[in-house]
Amino acid sequence: MNLKKLVAIVAVLGLVACSYFVYVIYSWLFVSNTNFNNEYAEIYIPTNATYADVKEQLTPLLKDVDAFRQVANKKGYTSNIKAGKYRIQKGMNNNQIVNTLRSGNIPVNVSFNNQDTAEKLAGRIAVQIEADSASLVTAMKDTDFLTENGFTEATYLSMYIPNTYEFFWNTDSEGFRNRMQKEYEKFWTADRKSKAAELNLSPTEVMTLASIVQKETAKTNERKRVAGVYLNRLKSGMLLQADPTVIYAVKDRNADFDTIIKRVVYEHLNVDSPYNTYKYAGLPPGPIAMPDISSIDAVLNPEKHDYYYFVADTKNFGYHKFSKTLAQHNRNAAKYHAWVSKQGY
Template identity: 40%
Template sequence: MPDSPLPTPAPRRRWWWLVAGLTLGLLGLGAGLAWHLLLRPNVPPAVDGPAYLYIRPGVGLRAVLDSLRQPGYLARPGTFAEVARWRGLGSRQHPVHPGRYTLPPGASNLALMQLLESGQQDTIAFTLKPFHYLFQLPRQAGRQLWLDTLALHQLLGDNAFLQRRYHLDTATVRTLFIPGPLRLFWPTPALGFLDSVAARHHRFWTTRRRAEADSLRLSPVQVAVLASIVQRETAQPTDKPLIAGVYLNRLRRGQPLQADPTLLWPLHGLGTRKRVLNVDKKVDSPYNTYRHKGLPPGPITTPFPQSLDAVLRPAHHAYVFFCARPDGSGFSDFSETFAQHKAFARRYQHHLDSLKIKR
């Protein structure tokens, strides 16, 4: 009697399709999760300009995540936090690089992670403004940069360092600073800041400008010292070369400069006082150009490029006096003789007296 047939097993093909389906489903789920976490845009479109992430030196991942949780930075900050912790951002292998970073609109968590890991921070437009006294500079720089202001103050007071690195001293180092724009990293070391300023100074002093200074028998430092006086005397561009010519004529004749702004500098009155009194002319200081002939030992402010060029390219004339006009225009009247100058001065004083009476 033939053997009865055994039951036919279920086709293995069904199990294979089932496993394949589950696998594909899991892969699809994983791909979707990966897209959601890594590739989905997370930086919202810019509304009021680009968003900047500032990372201070020495901070860790928590500080970065706290900054990114601020409104307007990320659409889903929690997903970036997951990716950052998974990646180990802030660890020794993936350190947090300080700086200012622009958050590109539409960037994903992966793109943002790559940006922060690369350390490709932005430069910022730092504007160096004129200052009269050295102690004002660290405060000004610290408002725009993440900078060790104490270290900068110490470098500016280190005479041996200044002479060795910039061939200047604590009196003349202010000639290194030419007001204007600089491109700097937000976290900038004090020494790096000074070197950037020195590089701008070097670019300004071209071969042509050095030749112009030589023709006047002045060094670049002396040009800057005289330009600082011219700058404090007038804000009118057309009067600057005229006033520079007056002071150069006095220097050639061996006359004292008798520049009123130089009296206020040792009294710490620049920027706070408008008038010079007769008692100020008795101040015992090398900056008193009524008592001492020649240029003072250093500038009384940091001159703009226009003021420096006014000294390098002065107006050629025979004037040795000038006096502010009484119309308040900021222009001056120039004269060759003391008698003519006294007439202009009396007219100006009469104007001041009339203002007092009206008050």
């Protein structure tokens, strides 16, 4: 074989090798590498995760995990894992997937309702973000944080206003708590603070009264009237005599108490607790649950009337009958108690 032919063969082989190399690189970078039928797949990468942790989640989603690793390694991702929630779109190539995992952390909607303890709230939150229940409770009850922000062990629940909020999934417990404190400050606008002052109440006192209103009626269109009743009692120096506070006091004094109290009776009224508004005047030390915004605004914008009493309306389920005098209330209450007795409560 002469030299020219040898050179030509070597050149062709080199071109083939180069073309193959380019093809491999192109395939690694730009050919779709997803292996699922849905529009997208989501993965959750925990804090301090390793590439092995990421690979475990990606393996069922990719056609060629090794090709992904090659690209991820070249782009420095395998040594720089970022925690969070990520969405891999169907048809993505390795380059797009790596870019997504490097900078595509997407938020999650975190919702909670009217919990009455930090433990219950923590349990609700822990299934929605990375932080675990124990660390959330510790952060919520941190005395230094509470003192610094004007809360106490009795009032800290005020800071958590039931709603839906956006968080990154990898938010830690302190991050959640700090965000809730900022949301609380944002909620208490100058207008709301002014209305609270007109009622001679602080924001935490409004939250406490709102929690009672919340527990008294599930009907949002009745809350302003119920709030008006309690405000009338406060102004006149009457005991609030709110059944929900008694139920809270009973549970607060009995950590293992798990029975649903369907009817407050005499023995409940005797529990010695500052939350028992049948024994102690004024508002209890703090909220008995986290009130909805509708309950808070009901207290800030109460219905103005002369009602001082109310009892459940047996003919309009979920609503109440309101009275201006004790005599009228006693008649309504007698009808209610007769109905309750028939139900076997």
